[in-house]
């Protein structure tokens with residue numbers, strides 16, 4: 001079957017997108033490079049030309065998301081294709097970040113694989129002809145470009161909590177063309193321990209909050225090892241103690257210590273349940289006089305998701321891979337993405353795209369052109385199958 005796009009256009013578009021700086025504003029101070037607004041403007045114009053009606057919703061000044069809809073009044077079905085607009089910073093990069101240089105069958109630059117390449121692979125397939133076919137079939141196709149994925153999925157949370165949802169969502173990320181239909185949640189929280197200050201020469205007069213953190217960390221790890229929420233696709237939940245702060249001087253018994261915890265959850269686990277279980281252990285420690293008191297604070301809760309391998313979204317993606325000569329690989333992932341927030345408002349969720357996650361965020365970020373082309377073919381077949389096969 002004749003592809004919807006020209007390979008040269010796909011390569012050019014990937015280079016064009018790499019050439020538009022969109023560093024997450026938390027990761028750069030340079031006004032010419034930071035922020036997603038340049039990407040939002042470029043995509044908005046392109047999607048409008050393709051026949052979408054485009055809006056730039058967002059709650060944060062200067063950081064618009066892009067939402068392109070067909071505007072069907074009573075669609076029988078709705079599909080969202082979503083990608084994030086922001087990239088990592090460019091500090092320490094050893095290739096020109098915004099040139100889109102082609103060398104050895106690769107396109108180099110910041111965002112080439114995470115995720116301007118995957119985005120280009122989707123965009124070249126959103127043509128006026130295809131939109132007309134979708135309109136005739138009464139199926140609504142929505143394209144979303146979201147801000148702030150790299151630092152906490154800001155745009156996806158904004159849009160999902162304002163009710164943006166669908167029957168199916170395809171979240172673009174570099175997955176090596178694997179179909180990721182489950183990933184863990186990311187629940188981040190803080191534990192503060194209150195001890196009792198005393199002079200360092202007389203430690204028995206105080207309660208050392210740093211020392212008291214040892215049994216607290218053990219209790220947190222025990223909670224993970226006891227969790228019965230293992231999933232066939234995702235394996236067991238994990239925990240990482242990421243930061244610790246405490247103490248003011250070498251000769252003072254510290255009265256306060258705080259840790260930050262990154263808990264990766266599996267379906268069935270909830271932040272509130274995890275905190276309740278830890279709270280019960282810490283209350284026992286307070287009653288034994290190990291420390292005076294404590295506080296548990298949620299930093300953020302990103303939920304896990306799991307879409308069945310037998311859903312029409314996953315089956316259609318698998319068939320599109322096979323049709324394009326790529327072995328269909330379905331799997332779960334330990335990392336987190338915009339699929340988490342959207343899993344609350346979309347019935348079937350998958351993450352997919354050309355490029356390797358190992359190449360994301362690197363000093364010489366690139367995407368293999370051959371894989372970029374395969375990815376665009378698969379998305380082409382995927383969009384076609386929704387109308388003609390399933």
Ligand SMILES: [Zn+2]
Pocket residue numbers: 084114115149173174
């Ligand atoms: Zn990404």
